Amino acid sequence: MMLSIRDVATQTGLTAHTLRYYEAIGLLGPISRSRSGQRQYSPADLNWLAFLLRLRSTGMGIRDMQRYATLRREGATLQSVQQREALLVQHAARLEDEIGQLQQTLAVLHDKIALYRTQAGELKASCSFPSQGAQHASTAHPEPDH
Structure with a gap:
């Protein structure tokens, strides 16, 4: 089941702006889009976001998170x-x-x-x-x- 940016924001506590920012800086890989251009997040995207939130909540800096995301890719x-x-x-x-x-x-x-x-x-x-x-x-x- 694919989720909209609003749904993901609600589930994760992140703002839509933060989700777009995470994509722009490479923490999230390219998010698939609907025919109308709306972002569509997969369950795998949600799992990855949950891990990123754990890293963030424990004080890992954005640069280290970016490095980790790059290595993961x-x-x-x-x-x-x-x-x-x-x-x-x-x-x-x-x-x-x-x-x-x-x-x-x-x-x-x-x-x-x-x-x-x-x-x-x-x-x-x-x-x-x-x-x-x-x-x-x-x-x-x-x-x-x-």
Whole structure:
């Protein structure tokens, strides 16, 4: 079943302009046309777009995506396959580094959340004694650096 540019835009979340741009810069191969000149996308085009969107969502730049698309069009030659593999290995390594950094940041956030929960519990407990009140709580628990 062939799809119009509007249908593909709806399914992928891309604009029609972006789809035409992807075709113009070589990310998409030539898209077939109806007799009236309307673009007609195939299921294979949609699968390729889904892969491109995954690359884009993980931060791969347009130039690397273009290089990958060019190599893909060359077919299953040894050189093309090895170069595509190398591009994806490099990209995966960048993602793994980014994930590691994000995990470290998440650990810091979890530590801060635990600290604030502990402090909130202590402040609630100390405020339950009317003679101590909020004045005691603010001096007993100074604001953390972050």
